[in-house]
Every structure is written in structure tokens, then in C-alpha cells.
Amino acid sequence: MLGLDSTEKIYALLEVVEALGLDVISTGVALAWATEALKRGVISEKQTLTPLDFGEEKGYITAVRHLASPSNEFYHDLAKGLAHAASRDDCPGA
Numbered sequence: 001m002l003g004l005d006s007t008e009k010i011y012a013l014l015e016v017v018e019a020l021g022l023d024v025i026s027t028g029v030a031l032a033w034a035t036e037a038l039k040r041g042v043i044s045e046k047q048t049l050t051p052l053d054f055g056e057e058k059g060y061i062t063a064v065r066h067l068a069s070p071s072n073e074f075y076h077d078l079a080k081g082l083a084h085a086a087s088r089d090d091c092p093g094a
Contacts, residue, residue, distance in 0.1 A: 001028050001029065001031075001032035002028060002031055002032055002035070002054060002055070002057075002060060003054030003055035004055060004057055005055055009055075009057040010057075012057050012061065013057050013060050013061055013064070016061050016064050016065070017064055020064060020065070020068035021068070022064065022067065022068060026081075026082075027064060027067065029082060030067065030078055030082050030085075031052065031060050031063060031064070033082055033085075033086065034048060034052055034063065034078065035052040035053065035054055038052050043074065047072065047073075047074035048063060048066075048074065049062070049063075049066055049071060049072065049074075049075075050062040050063055050066070063075075067079055
């Protein structure tokens, strides 16, 4: 779902997700949603605190760290689950 095109990128992200004790599938879905929402202008980079682009693991690694220890309201909401984050009034059309 994240467009990571090499095993190195996948393992780099997987290592961080697992080290932080997050569920790999749920985290991947949340990151894919956040990337699509960012690209559509539903959320901003001010909320994600890092650029998120399909195929680019560095932004995802940073986002996972923010998700594990929520750095702002966006990550606090996303940590409660994708349905919660998408239902926020400030995420129209998500």
C-alpha cells in the first residue's frame, strides 16, 4: 500500500514499526491513508510533520515515530485508529 519498491525500504520501515511495538498492517493502512489524504489536500504537512510520498520510506519512518509517541493532535487521533482520524471534523471528505 505504500509503494515501497525494494526489500531494503520495506525492512527499514518494518524494523522501526516492530521496534516500537506497532501492528504492521494497521500502521501501513494508516500511513497509506495519511499519504492519500495529504496528496488530496485533506490534511497538510503541518499535521504530518514530514513529507509522505508513496515509495519513499524515510517520511514513513519519521511518521511511525510520531505515531508511536504522538507529537501532535493529528498523530494522537491517528493512534486511536483510522476510523477515528478520518471522522474528525477537520478531515472533510476523508
